[in-house]
Amino acid sequence: MQKLKQIPKRVHHFLIGLVLTAVLGVLAFAVVNTYTAYTDMVVQQQQQYLLVTARAVSKTLSLYISGQLRDIEILTRSPGFLTEFENYYETGGDTALREHIVSYMLSQKRGVKRIYLLDKNGDVMYQYNDYPFLEVFDESLLHLKEYAAAHTSGIGSVFRISPQHYGLTLVNDVIHGSESLGTVVIVIDLEQVYEEYLAPLNIENTGDIIVKNEKGTIIMHPNAKLLTFNPFRQIQGLDTLPQYKGLNELLTRQYSQEEGTAIYRDYSNGIAPPEDEIAAFSRMNVNNTAWYVSAVLPYSTVKNLIDRNVGQFGMLVAAILFVLGVCVISFYAMRKNQQNLKLEAAYLKDINHTLKELHQSREQVYHYQKLQTIGALASGIVHEFNNLLTPILGYSEFIRERMGPESEYYDDMSEIYEAGTRAKEIVEQLLPFSRRETDSTAYGPVNLEAVLQDDTKMVSMILPSNIRLEKGYKDIHATVYGSATQLHQVLLNLCSNAVQAMEGKGGTLTVQAEKISADALPANYHPAVASGFVRVRVADTGCGMTSETLAHIFDAFFTTKAAGEGTGLGLSVVQNILISHGGFIEAHSTVGEGSEFLVYLPVTAQAVAPERPAAPGAPVRLNSGKQPILLVDDEERVARYLKRRLTRSGYTVDVFTDAEEALDAFLASPTRWQLALVDGTMPKYKGTALIQRMRSENPNLAAILMTGFVEQDAVQMQQEGLIDEIFLKPLDYRKLTEKIGKLLAGESDLTTV
Known part of the structure; x- marks a missing residue:
């Protein structure tokens, strides 16, 4: 202490100044390093958030387009549609085909705006426009003739409807056996798809979601002026000039990797001012077509956020240094941790929102996987049952031929053969659940009154004593074109659900049918032609359903029953059967009062073929070659x-x-x-x-x-x-x-x- 007092005052001040300079230098060095690390952390967090968003958008687009391709494939592979297509070439009548097309359009989600039905030569047989209609555009851009000649199915092409408006075509070749009957082409409004499915995922108010096609042209963007922009085509010297190095590297990675992140300087050839961007991209692959989804956030937005937070923090550090000096480092660390926690909380909140969107998309994939499992199981069941039915039908037919009609057991063997044939038809009902084959049940004129009589007779035999059956369909003389087996399935399913809704307290089951004109159809259903319809009403006085339940009853796997008591497939199958018959179904329900299902089917003028007992047929000619x-x-x-x-x-x-x-x-x-x-x-x-x-x-x-x-x-x-x-x-x-x-x-x- 005494020695310190002996140090000259000038030297003492110099030493203090030196120490303070060293402390400030250390602090400045620490502040710079901290700022750099903090900036890197925030940028990385934003990049990860953008990557999650890009993945979600890519998955959403993939599921949407795959779903549309699957829906149009179901339409073109349905037996009714294929039968009517063949009838068109034989008779020239396209009424039933139009009804199939209208039913398909009414069942679609938003985005599908137009459908073309082409014949073998690529000529338009029928065109349906959904409301609100697309603006007028040059239909030669659709390449309808080329699609019909190529006999391909899948994603067609992206075309320009207007300077800032794009559309997408999906194509399906209608094949029956090995013959191509024609082509179905649907037009999707990409602007509507963006607003419906992508805009809700936009990054706060400053970021953008961008979708490019396989050629690098922007086809979806919130800024309409940037639609159709293609950096490869519109930026001169993209791969040579140094100012475009970052953008060129991003594009190179984007077209060579499935996903990634980058920081680059964006150029739009004068459409928008150049700007540094933080971006993440993810590739969408559907049906051998790749689109590129980018989630972009201006770097200045992140920088402003960092600078604002760091500026406030710097002022606080300066105040603490001025007042407390040495305590500044500890307080700085505490404040930094607090800021990190806030950022992580906000980041987790955004991630949670994105994961909810992903969960909804993932559920659709799970349902599709369940259908694949059911298809595999159905294929195995069909194989085993057909192996059992082959000797049953074969031996019964063989023995019946050997006996001849004069045998007293001929009718008994005919009963066995007919029962086996009925079992074959029932087994064929499992085929729609398999991806390997569509329903092969025969279609033809069906007496609906006979179907109703058979079904109500069957239902009355199993009704509990506290449930009364009321019928009202006598002498309706209604003939519909379709499968009697499938119509039995529809009516028995509806009656079974009605009986279950009245278990315990009992009630009244009502089955009625009447003919109506096309003018009497519901306002949301517009048939292609003004033909007659028959309306079947199945009603109960059971527990009823809430509006939330009613909105989902036709969804696959949706059920209100306890685990193990229901699959949730009944009403979904009912709706699909009616669509394949050119009809539709409505449901109304009130909690505590009961439910009502209205089935609408188009009538046909074709006569029902009279039933005849199977003829014994001529004996099989014996072979003499001994091959x-x-x-x-x-x-x-x-x-x-x-x-x-x-x-x-x-x-x-x-x-x-x-x-x-x-x-x-x-x-x-x-x-x-x-x-x-x-x-x-x-x-x-x-x-x-x-x-x-x-x-x-x-x-x-x-x-x-x-x-x-x-x-x-x-x-x-x-x-x-x-x-x-x-x-x-x-x-x-x-x-x-x-x-x-x-x-x-x-x-x-x-x-x-």
Whole structure:
């Protein structure tokens, strides 16, 4: 202490100044480093937030476009639509086709504004415009003729409706068997899609969501002036001039990576002023088409936020330094942590909002996966039941032919055969749940009064004593074009739901039907032509439904029943069946009073064919050539049945129930057999793979595939000539033997029986 007092005053001041300078330098160095680290942290957080937003937008667009492609595929693969398309070429009538198109348009979400139905030559058969209508534009931009000639399905092209307005076409080739009947093209308003699905995800009030097509042209942007802008085409020297280096690097990464983030300087060729941007991008891939989604935030917005917070913090630090000095470092750290917590809370809040949007999109994917699972299960059930039905129908038909109508047991065997045929129709109702095949139930004129009588008779047998049935459909004389089996399914489902709604307290179940004119239809349904309709009313006096429940009753997997008591598929299937019949359904309900379902179906002038008992038919002609046939089927019942009948028809049949053993025997003597009958689904070999292997050894081998459902590879092989015929199980033995005779005689045509 004494020595310090001996230091000259000038030196003392110098030392104090030196220490203060060092402290200030350290503080300045710490402040600069802290500011830099804080800036980097905020920028990284914003980039991650933008990346989550870009992913959400990409997923939303992908689900929307995939859903539209799936919906139009369901329309064009429905049996009613395909039947009416064929009738159009035979009779020239397109009334039912128009009704299918209108039903499809009324069931769509926002964005689908126009639909074109083209014939084989690419000429427009029918065009439907949704309200509000699109502005007038040059329809040559749609390339309708090119789509019809190409026979393709999927995303068509993005075209310009007006200088700041884009549209998108989706295309589906209508195929029945191996023949193209025509093309369906829908037009989607991308501006409406942006406002409906993307605008709600915009980043606060300062950021933008941008969508570019595969060529780099902006097709969705909140600033209409930037639509159609393409930096590759409109910025000269993009890949050479230094001022465009950051933008060029971003574009290069965007078109080579699935997703990423970047900071760059944006140029729009004078449309908007240049500006530094923080961006994140994510690629959307649908049907071999890639779009690029970017979430962009001006760097100045983030910088202003940082500067404002740091400026306030700096003033506080200066005040603390002035008053407390040494305590500034501790207070600075505390304040910094507080600011970080606030930023993280705001960031988590934004993330939570984005995750909610993602959750909604993910639920749609989960429902689609459930449908795929049901499809796989349905395919397996159909395969097993068809293997059981093949010998039942075959033996009953065989025994009935052997007995003849004069036998006292002929009618009994006919009952067995008809019951098996009915079981076959019921099994076919499982096929719509499989992606491999559409519903193959026969369509034709149906007496609706007879359907109602059968269903109410069945329902009355199971009604509890406290529920009364009222009927009102006598002498309506209404004929509809469709599937009687599916109409039974619709009415029994509605009656079953009504009975369940009245369990416990009882009530009245009402089933009524009446003919109405097109003018009496609900205002939200506009048929393509003013034909007559029949309205079926199914009502109950049960518990009723709330408006929230009523809004979701036709959604797949929606149910109000306890776990394990319902799948939520009943009313969804009902609605799909009615759409395929050119009709629709309405529901009304009041809590505590009951529910009412109104089914509308177009009537037809076609007469219902009178029912006739199945004729015994002429006996199958015996074969005298003794040509050897190779039969491969893992189901022993089916193999035994076919061998017995074919042997009786004069053929030599070698049977294998193991595909590998059959292949080994064939490879040992490839020319022994002239024809092979092969099951489509076997444990060790698919039927198509086995046929392909055998044909590679003996190209002259005739091949028939027997299957419960036709897969794409089988159709492809039939078109290539590797499969001569495809027979659906249960087999029609008469047609089978006729085809075998033709193939062994050198005749062949490509059909599916």
